[in-house]
Amino acid sequence: SQELEQSPQSLIVQEGKNLTINCTSSKTLYGLYWYKQKYGEGLIFLMMLQKGGEEKSHEKITAKLDEKKQQSSLHITASQPSHAGIYLCGARNYDKLIFGTGTRLQVFP
C-alpha cells in the first residue's frame, strides 16, 4: 500500500522567514494535493500537481512535484501568522486520497 511521509512533523518559525515542507511517497505519485487544516476546521485545498517537474504558486506558497514523481515540496515565502496550521499532502490512489502524516506549522511574531 502507498504511504506518504512528511517532514518535518513540526515547524516553528519567526514571522517573515521562509520554510519548506516535504512529502515523500513510497510509490509513484499520480496527482498530489496539498491541503491546510486549522484546529476544528476541515481541510482547505491549496494546490494540485500532476506532472513531474510541475510547479504551482498561490500568493506566497509554491508547490513542486519532482521529476521522478515520488516527492513534493511546499515552500512558504515570508511566513505570516495566517500561515499557521497543519499542512497535509494527499496522493491519489484510485478514487480516494491517501494522506501524509501532516506538518504542524507555528509562526510567531
Next chain:
Amino acid sequence: GAGVSQSPSNKVTEKGKDVELRCDPISGHTALYWYRQSLGQGLEFLIYFQGNSAPDKSGLPSDRFSAERTGGSVSTLTIQRTQQEDSAVYLCASSLEGGLAKNIQYFGAGTRLSVL
C-alpha cells in the same frame, strides 16, 4: 450550497449507542467521500460514493459502520453500537466526479464524535 456541510459539528454519545452523521455535498458534485481523522491514525479513507453507489467501501473499519447516499446528494454515515475507539473527527468531501486525477476534493468542517 456554497460548501460541504456536515452535521452535527459535535456529537457526544455513550458507548453502545448508534449515531448518524450527515453530509451535504456541494451542489452538482457527483462524488462523495468519508474520511476519519484520529490522533493515532491520521486521516483515513472510509468510503466513496459515485452518485448513489459505493464502488469503494474498503476503508470501513467494521460491519458496525455503514453509509448511504440518496438522490445523489446527502449522505449519512451510521455507526452502530459505538465504541470508544470510534472517537474521532469524521470528515466528508465531495468532488465534481470521481476517478479523474484533476477532480479536487473539497472538505466539510467535520463532525467531532466523542464516545464516553
